Amino acid sequence: MARAWHLKSRPEAMPAPENFELKEFDPGAMGDGMIRVKNSWLTVDPYMRGRMRDVKSYVPPFQIDAPLEGGAIGEVIESQADGFAVGDMVNHGAGWRDEAVIDASTAQKLPELGVPAQSFLGYLGxxxxxxxxxxxxxxxxxxxxxxxxxxxxxxxxxxxxxxxxxxxxxxxxxxxxxxxxxxxxxxxxxxxxxxxxxxxxxxxxxxxxxxxxxxxxxxxxxxxxxxxxxxxxxxxxxxxxxxxxxxxxxxxxxxxxxxxxxxxxxxxxxxxxxQFMARAAEFYQDMGAMVADGKLESQETVHDGIESQVDAFIGLFTGGNTGKMLVKV
Incomplete structure (x- = not known):
């Protein structure tokens, strides 16, 4: 059974472990245009804190007792979508969980830039x-x-x-x-x-x-x-x-x-x-050239296991990361 972190209650100030709950959930049924992804890497980012408030913003707030969302890198393990095959590595937005069933139109296959997959949640993401x-x-x-x-x-x-x-x-x-x-x-x-x-x-x-x-x-x-x-x-x-x-x-x-x-x-x-997502090709071309020229490097602070995701998230606000904060599932 898949597992996902759910928002148990809305933090008033600094988020705390009691605001979250890791539990089993049904990722949903496969259908036309869908892919099933086994997540390998999950991200935590400061903007997620804003979505824990019940206020109108540029993205809807997280809902109580619903799975949280965020960036993830994973491997396609089942596909009913053209252009996606089992074994493809993809970047998508159904994070905070170890498995996801998503519309393939919301996923992007990772470009071939010769970097580790998790880089697409960091300096190439x-x-x-x-x-x-x-x-x-x-x-x-x-x-x-x-x-x-x-x-x-x-x-x-x-x-x-x-x-x-x-x-x-x-x-x-x-x-x-x-x-x-x-x-x-x-x-x-x-x-x-x-x-x-x-x-x-x-x-x-x-x-x-x-x-x-x-x-x-x-x-x-x-x-x-x-x-x-x-x-x-x-x-x-x-x-x-x-x-x-x-x-x-x-x-x-x-x-x-x-x-x-x-x-x-x-x-x-x-x-x-x-607002710049439509210019992703321009971004990858220029950043890819900088990577090839040795002008960019990445450092990651990695937490192991989905169980550690809340600790990783809270660490963003307590100085717990150098470079990108990631969770390796």
Whole structure:
């Protein structure tokens, strides 16, 4: 019998194990156009926290006592769909479970790029596409720009750092802890701010970027965003990808320097990666070339077994990952 994690109750603040339940479920019957997938890799991502709230958003909220959803990589073990054969490896959205029966139109066969399958949940998957289009399209980053990336040791942020360097930009990251900062610098970052170390964040950012920032790729929000308003150059572009510092908080955000948005003519734009899905071929072509040239690398924090998925998810909000957080089924 297949197993899936279900949402037992809605977290009020930080998610806790008691909000989730792993139990047997029926993945559904096969029909025309359907495939059955045995999942090998599952992802956890910060956006999933928002879907645990019963609010209207760009995706429907998770339902109580229903299987959770998320990215997954798996092997087709049964097919009634043209173009999909037993043994094909696919990327799909029926994660948080060990087996799925899905409409084949919602799955994508993995491209042949010579990388491990789980890479398509990381820098060659949704996080990588978020980094690529967020930096180059939303942030309008160009050669010579100074790019500041918060959450630089995460799946999205670490990819932004590498793309920025591959495209001839100066890249400054922010991460929590000396070890994470050293890793970010090993990816090519010109500097990395340890926001957990002693000292004022604003002064750390001013020291790291004495000539200001041209593009801010925001994964954190909160104080990082506020200080970015202060450090930004005239005409800076802010790509608003996430605000993880506030995902489990019930306190309002306060900003001291937001008025610089007006005087400096800062462009601030939020985005969702789904708006770029139709350009996947462009993404794979450019990112694949960077991989082939040795300009991109991946690091993963892997939890073993579906039983560990909740621990992996909670770890996203407690600094438990370097690079992409994954669960190996």
């Amino acid at each position: 949704m996080p990588g596409m978020t980094a690529y289009f967020g930096l180059l399209e939303i942030g309008q980053a160009k050669e010579g720009d100074t790019v500041f990336v918060s959450g630089a040791a995460g799946a999205v942020g670490s990819t932004v750092i590498q793309i920025a360097k591959a495209k001839g930009m100066k890249a400054i990251g922010s991460a929590g802890g000396a070890d994470k900062c050293e890793w970010v610098k090993s990816l090519g970052a010109d500097d990395c701010i340890d926001y957990k170390s002693d000292g004022d964040l604003l002064h750390k950012m001013m020291d790291a970027m004495p000539n200001g920032l041209d593009v801010y790729f925001d994964n954190v929000g909160g104080e990082h965003l506020d200080c970015a308003f202060a450090v930004a150059n005239p005409g800076a572009r802010f790509a608003e990808c996430g605000m993880i510092s506030g995902y489990n908080s019930t306190d309002p955000m306060e900003f001291r320097y937001i008025m610089n948005l007006i005087g400096k003519g800062i462009m601030m734009k939020g985005f969702i990666v789904t």
